[in-house]
Every structure is written in structure tokens, then in C-alpha cells.
Amino acid sequence: MDIRKPIGQLFLLLGVILMAWGIIGGTDSKDSVTITISLNLVWGSCVTLFGGIMAWLSRSTSK
Amino acid sequence: MFAPILMSSGVSIHLQAVDYIILFAYFAFVVGIGFALQRLNKTSEDFFLSGRSIPAWVTGLAFLSANLGAQEVLGMAASGAKYGMMTSHFYWVGAIPAMVFLAVFMMPFYYGSKARSVPEYLKLRFDEKTRTFNSLSFAAMTVFSSGISLHVLAKLLQALLGWDYNLSILACSAVVLVYVLKGGLTSAIYNEVLQFFMIVLGFVPLVWLGLRDVGGWSGLVARLQEKNPAFVHSWAGMGTSDNPMGVEWFGMVFGLGFVLSFGYWCTDFLVVQRAMAAKTMGAARRTPIIGAVPKMIFPVLVILPGIIAYALTDTSWCASWFNDGSGYAIPGAADGSPDYNMVMPSMLAHYLPSGLLGLGMTALMASFMSGMAGNVTAFNTVWTYDIYQTHVAPNRDDSHYLWMGRAATVVGIIISIGCAYLASAFNNIMDMLQLIFAFVNAPLFATFLLGMFWKRATGHGAFFGLVFGTVGAAAFHGLSLATGNTAGIKGGWILQQAPYAYRSEMAQNFWMAIVAFVVCFTATVVISLATKREKSDGELQGLVYSLTPKPSEEGEPWYIRPGVVGTIVLVACVFLNWYFW
Numbered sequence: 001m002d003i004r005k006p007i008g009q010l011f012l013l014l015g016v017i018l019m020a021w022g023i024i025g026g027t028d029s030k031d032s033v034t035i036t037i038s039l040n041l042v043w044g045s046c047v048t049l050f051g052g053i054m055a056w057l058s059r060s061t062s063k
Numbered sequence: 064m065f066a067p068i069l070m071s072s073g074v075s076i077h078l079q080a081v082d083y084i085i086l087f088a089y090f091a092f093v094v095g096i097g098f099a100l101q102r103l104n105k106t107s108e109d110f111f112l113s114g115r116s117i118p119a120w121v122t123g124l125a126f127l128s129a130n131l132g133a134q135e136v137l138g139m140a141a142s143g144a145k146y147g148m149m150t151s152h153f154y155w156v157g158a159i160p161a162m163v164f165l166a167v168f169m170m171p172f173y174y175g176s177k178a179r180s181v182p183e184y185l186k187l188r189f190d191e192k193t194r195t196f197n198s199l200s201f202a203a204m205t206v207f208s209s210g211i212s213l214h215v216l217a218k219l220l221q222a223l224l225g226w227d228y229n230l231s232i233l234a235c236s237a238v239v240l241v242y243v244l245k246g247g248l249t250s251a252i253y254n255e256v257l258q259f260f261m262i263v264l265g266f267v268p269l270v271w272l273g274l275r276d277v278g279g280w281s282g283l284v285a286r287l288q289e290k291n292p293a294f295v296h297s298w299a300g301m302g303t304s305d306n307p308m309g310v311e312w313f314g315m316v317f318g319l320g321f322v323l324s325f326g327y328w329c330t331d332f333l334v335v336q337r338a339m340a341a342k343t344m345g346a347a348r349r350t351p352i353i354g355a356v357p358k359m360i361f362p363v364l365v366i367l368p369g370i371i372a373y374a375l376t377d378t379s380w381c382a383s384w385f386n387d388g389s390g391y392a393i394p395g396a397a398d399g400s401p402d403y404n405m406v407m408p409s410m411l412a413h414y415l416p417s418g419l420l421g422l423g424m425t426a427l428m429a430s431f432m433s434g435m436a437g438n439v440t441a442f443n444t445v446w447t448y449d450i451y452q453t454h455v456a457p458n459r460d461d462s463h464y465l466w467m468g469r470a471a472t473v474v475g476i477i478i479s480i481g482c483a484y485l486a487s488a489f490n491n492i493m494d495m496l497q498l499i500f501a502f503v504n505a506p507l508f509a510t511f512l513l514g515m516f517w518k519r520a521t522g523h524g525a526f527f528g529l530v531f532g533t534v535g536a537a538a539f540h541g542l543s544l545a546t547g548n549t550a551g552i553k554g555g556w557i558l559q560q561a562p563y564a565y566r567s568e569m570a571q572n573f574w575m576a577i578v579a580f581v582v583c584f585t586a587t588v589v590i591s592l593a594t595k596r597e598k599s600d601g602e603l604q605g606l607v608y609s610l611t612p613k614p615s616e617e618g619e620p621w622y623i624r625p626g627v628v629g630t631i632v633l634v635a636c637v638f639l640n641w642y643f644w
Binding site for chain 2 (some may be wrong): 001005006007010011012013014017018021022039040043044046047050
């Protein structure tokens with residue numbers, strides 16, 4: 001089994017969850033941290049991108 | 064190497080549904096990987112050594128992650144808040160050089176000898192009694208370490224999330240048991256890689272938010288210069304022991320940078336096992352170097368949050384460091400002193416919104432459980448190959464040893480649970496165990512150094528050298544004491560007025576390691592010269608440097624040559640030490 005496959009799948013899932021949480025505005029805003037962007041949305045996108053790259057790499061080697 | 068971690072402050076974290084979804088998704092994948100790999104474990108070598116089939120980048124990240132347990136994540140953030148940049152010595156002095164040395168010089172012997180474990184190398188190089196001494200102490204050490212890790216995790220979950228201690232112990236043990244039992248070492252290694260990425264992706268937002276809060280890197284440095292300039296430097300204050308760590312440069316370089324570091328990274332089967340699972344000799348040699356690259360920059364993730372925490376905490380206006388309500392502050396313990404061990408969890412709670420908080424907490428839990436799994440896989444291998452197969456049931460068929468490996472996994476987890484309860488019942492048991500481990504581990508590198516690079520070293524020399532080194536470490540401990548400690552488990556138990564006084568426990572431990580190494584080294588040389596060589600040059604081929612053909616790197620591109628890449632890593636490490644001088 002290529003480890004990049006489960007890594008890609010897991011982080012794709014986690015990234016999508018974070019993005020969805022960021023989009024629906026379910027963020028628990030921290031009074032002490034004034035952020036003008038949705039952290040969950042931004043970081044969720046990064047996590048999704050990472051998961052996508054890993055999944056793609058695993059797909060390219062299995063061919 | 065680190066102080067036991069106990070939670071006492073009132074930091075609490077409230078997870079929301081999304082955080083629990085992230086947590087359960089991660090653990091579902093972890094267990095799923097174990098089940099997916101089950102079919103690959105047909106022989107004992109598959110179960111214990113992953114069939115020696117794993118690529119270097121995977122074993123390299125697992126090599127790093129096997130060390131990335133509870134003590135690393137919580138302990139390094141705590142040390143960052145307590146000692147500042149000096150904590151980087153645990154990486155740039157106490158890890159990288161040893162990892163490169165393992166890759167370039169020692170891995171050819173471990174991998175080339177076809178030894179299945181580090182104790183088995185000792186059998187091939189020396190004799191059975193030296194292997195048994197090492198395997199018994201190592202097996203005990205791994206299950207106790209695993210138990211302590213489990214105890215700390217359960218205490219953390221109880222303190223932060225209000226989870227039941229017993230339930231946390233059972234649930235975490237069950238997850239580790241399932242994925243190790245099903246997938247063996249491959250499953251543990253794969254999950255360590257998963258954990259590596261989880262920690263990186265879970266902690267990066269924390270570092271970014273913390274840095275942003277403190278005014279960026281320049282703001283952080285300015286605050287530290289104002290509060291305590293020693294926190295900005297790694298070496299500048301180390302001419303004497305009058306610095307936050309209480310350690311002078313020689314104790315740091317020779318005690319941590321040589322004896323303890325090389326003793327751990329080059330001889331501890333827990334980490335070496337990951338390299339031994341690589342599919343080729345070249346991959347095995349590249350494993351520690353691949354691990355060394357992220358290890359060099361990991362202080363950003365685990366030490367920097369601690370330094371930021373110190374910089375943000377107002378220490379000027381009152382004796383105890385409690386939050387005045389305006390921002391982040393290091394939490395206080397019940398007695399009013401700063402509770403450094405809670406720095407990382409309190410930073411997570413302070414900065415991360417739900418969602419990211421779930422990611423961060425999952426990373427924290429993953430590090431604990433991965434550390435436990437690493438110990439259990441090392442235990443089941445050493446137990447089965449070096450103790451059971453050697454002394455209890457030799458010459459049985461392979462399926463029997465595969466069965467025993469699985470049984471040892473279950474028993475190892477049960478003993479770990481027992482040790483966790485032992486640690487919860489007796490606070491001193493953790494100090495005692497760490498002390499005994501230090502006695503046993505500190506002299507071990509001398510044995511390997513002489514075994515690999517001096518063909519005249521004999522089995523009697525190695526065995527009695529280890530025994531004398533261990534006794535020497537214990538005697539030194541009984542004659543030394545750190546400032547502020549009372550005689551007893553912290554030292555000074557031979558003479559009430561200890562003749563060797565140190566500014567800190569860390570300095571005492573570093574010097575104890577130095578003494579143990581010197582005693583073991585000297586005793587091994589003297590006894591070897593006084594006893595007859597048992598093994599011929601032919602028998603030592605592949606086990607001793609001067610008698611072994613050097614692995615050829617001809618025709619390989621420079622970026623996969625361990626010597627070349629190792630040199631680059633060392634130069635980068637020297638640069639970091641210089642830059643943060």
C-alpha cells in the first residue's frame with residue numbers, strides 16, 4: 001500500500017471539513033485574536049491542497 | 064532526558080462537534096491502516112521488520128516521528144518558555160550530528176549484518192550475555208516509557224477536556240493495540256508518517272497566530288531583549304553555568320551532544336528499527352538523514368510557541384504569572400509558579416478557533432499514541448527475537464514467532480497500562496524509572512563505539528564495561544546533587560553533603576552521562592586487553608569498521624549519497640548554531 005493514498009484521503013477529508021466549517025461561519029471567534037479572514041477556510045484550503053497533492057502522487061505511482 | 068510532565072493548572076479546552084469529527088476521522092484512518100495492512104503480515108519478518116520493504120522517505124519521517132512523543136511536543140514547548148533559544152541545543156547539538164553519524168558510519172553495520180535488532184547486533188559482535196543485558200533493560204524500558212506516555216496522555220485529557228482517566232487509558236490503548244496487532248511495524252511506521260504531517264499541519268497555524276500576536280519575529284526578539292536577553296541566544300551565555308539552563312558549554316557539548324545524543328539516536332532500537340525496515344542499504348542509510356532535515360526546523364513548531372508564550376507573559380508586575388485578562392499568559396500552577404508543561408495546550412486553547420483546535424488537539428493526541436506504538440513495536444521485536452527465541456523457545460517455526468510477536472504486543476500494552484496506573488499512584492516512580500533508564504542508557508554508546516571501531520574489543524570487555532558504566536552512573540548520582548534539591552531520588556543518597564553540586568538537574572544529568580561513558584569506555588578497553596579475543600577477523604567482517612568493505616556510492620547522484628547530504632546537513636546545523644549564537 002502506498003502511504004500517500006491514506007494520507008491524501010485523510011487530509012482531503014479534514015481540509016474539506018475545515019473549509020465547510022469556515023464557510024458556514026461556525027468559527028468560535030477568539031476575542032484576543034482579531035482576524036479578518038476565516039482561519040478555518042484559509043487553513044482548510046491549504047490542508048485540502050496538501051491532501052490533493054498526496055492523493056495525486058499516490059495515483060501517479062500506482063498507474 | 065526530560066522532566067516528567069504532570070498537569071496541575073486550570074487550563075481547559077471546550078471542543079465542539081467539528082473538533083470531535085476531526086478527532087474521530089483521524090483515529091478511524093489510523094485503525095483502518097492497521098486493517099488494510101493486515102494481509103501483508105505473513106511472516107515474522109513482515110510483522111517485526113516490515114519485510115524490509117519500505118522506501119527511505121517513509122522510514123525517514125517515521126524515524127523522526129518515533130521520537131516525537133509526549134515529551135517532545137509538551138516538553139520542548141515547556142523548555143522554550145523556561146530556557147528560550149537554548150532549548151535548540153536538544154536539536155542542533157543533541158540530535159542532528161548523531162543522526163548523521165548513524166547514517167554515515169553505523170547503519171552499514173546494523174543493516175549489513177542482517178541483525179534483526181540492536182541487541183542482536185551485540186550478539187553477533189560480542190556474545191550472548193551482552194545481548195541479554197541490553198535486551199532485558201531495553202524491553203523493560205520500552206514498556207515503562209509506553210506506560211508513562213499513556214499516563215501523561217490520560218492526565219492531559221482529564222485536565223483539558225474533563226475526560227475520565229480510566230476511559231482515556233483504555234480507549235487510547237485499544238486504538239494502539241488494534242493497529243499494531245493488525246499491521247505490525249508497517250502499521251506503526253505508516254501511522255508515524257501520518258502523525259508527522261498531522262503535527263505540522265496542526266501546529267503551523269498556532270505558530271503563525273502566536274507570532275502575529277507578538278509583533279512578528281522582530282517584535283518577538285525586541286520583547287525578549289527587553290525581558291531577558293539570554294532567551295535570544297543559544298550559546299552566548301554558556302561560557303559558565305550561570306545561564307537559564309545552568310549548564311556550561313562542555314557539559315552541553317560532551318554530555319548532551321555526544322554521550323546522551325549518540326547513545327540515544329545511534330543505539331536505541333526504538334528509532335534504529337525504523338531505519339532497519341528500509342528496503343535497501345542505501346535507503347537505510349538515508350533514513351536518519353531524511354529525518355534530520357525536518358528535525359532541524361522542528362524547533363519552529365515545538366520550541367517557538369514556548370518562547371512566544373514567555374514573551375507574551377507579563378512577568379514584571381507580580382510574583383506569579385497569571386493572565387491579567389488582556390491576552391495570553393503562561394498558566395500558573397497551584398503554588399503560584401508558572402506551569403510550563405501546560406504552555407502548548409494553553410496556547411492551543413487561546414489561539415485556535417474550533418475546527419483548527421480539533422486539528423491541533425488531534426496532533427497532540429497523535430504524538431502521544433504514536434510514541435506508545437513505537438515503544439510497543441520495539442518491545443515485541445526484542446522480546447520475541449532476543450529473549451523468547453534465544454532463551455525460551457529456539458528452533459520453532461516462523462509462524463510460532465509471528466504468533467508470539469502478536470501475543471507480546473497484547474502483553475506489552477497490558478504492562479503499559481499497569482505502568483500508567485503505577486505512575487499515577489506514585490509520583491516518584493516516574494523519577495525512579497527515568498533514573499534507572501539513564502543509568503543503563505548512558506554507557507551504551509561506549510560499548511557500540513568500541514564494538515564497531517575497535518576489533519580488539521571482547522565480549523567480556525563489553526559486558527563488564529556496561530556493568531561498570533551503569534554502576535559508575537549510579538555512584539555519581541549518589542554523590543551529586545543539584546541546587547535546591549534534597550538528598551534522595553534526585554541524588555546525594557550516598558553522602559548527605561554531596562561533593563558534586565550543580566546549578567541544575569540538567570547539568571547533573573549531563574555530567575552523570577559523561578561519567579558513565581568514560582567509565583564504560585575505560586573498563587571495556589582495559590578488560591578487553593586483559594581477555595582473549597573470541598572472534599576472528601573473518602567472523603567480525605560486516606560488524607567492525609576496519610574489517611568491512613565500505614558501501615560504494617559510485618554512480619549515485621550526490622543528493623542520495625549519505626556522506627554528501629550528511630555534510631550539507633551538518634553545515635546547515637553549524638549555520639543555525641552560529642546564527643542564533
